[in-house]
Amino acid sequence: xxxxxxxxxxxxxxxxxxxxxxxxxxxxxxxxxxxxxxxxxxxxxxxxxxxxxxxxxxxxxxxxxxxxxxxxxxxxxxxxxxxxxxxxxxxxxxxxxxxxxxxxx
Numbered sequence: 658x659x660x661x662x663x664x665x666x667x668x669x670x671x672x673x674x675x676x677x678x679x680x681x682x683x684x685x686x687x688x689x690x691x692x693x694x695x696x697x698x699x700x701x702x703x704x705x706x707x708x709x710x711x712x713x714x715x716x717x718x719x720x721x722x723x724x725x726x727x728x729x730x731x732x733x734x735x736x737x738x739x740x741x742x743x744x745x746x747x748x749x750x751x752x753x754x755x756x757x758x759x760x761x762x
Contacts, residue, residue, distance in 0.1 A: 664761055671754055671758075674704065674753070675750060678697060678746065681697055681746065683746065686698040686701075687742050695736065695741075698742050698746055698749065699741040699742050701750055702736075702744055703732060703735070703741065704753050705749055705756055706732065706739070707732065708756040711732075712760060714727055714728065715727060716760075
């Protein structure tokens with residue numbers, strides 16, 4: 658496994674993700690082309706929750722609990738249940754970047 662390369666790529670991907678939403682207004686962040694498509698803000702919050710509640714849990718179960726069933730998640734439901742589109746973009750992005758840093762650590 659090329660752990661150093663994976664860590665570097667994950668770190669760089671977080672920086673790219675931040676660059677993609679830089680300068681996006683609140684209106685742009687909340688805009689949805691249709692009812693089925695997520696807004697930028699919903700995507701950022703999805704990434705935040707996935708990082709904390711799926712990715713790290715997946716790694717933990719893979720490395721420390723092989724064979725055990727990991728908790729189920731409901732990312733599609735989280736979009737509305739957790740009111741992703743009502744959150745603040747800067748706070749959500751900061752949360753994702755902090756969560757990614759914690760994962761990398």
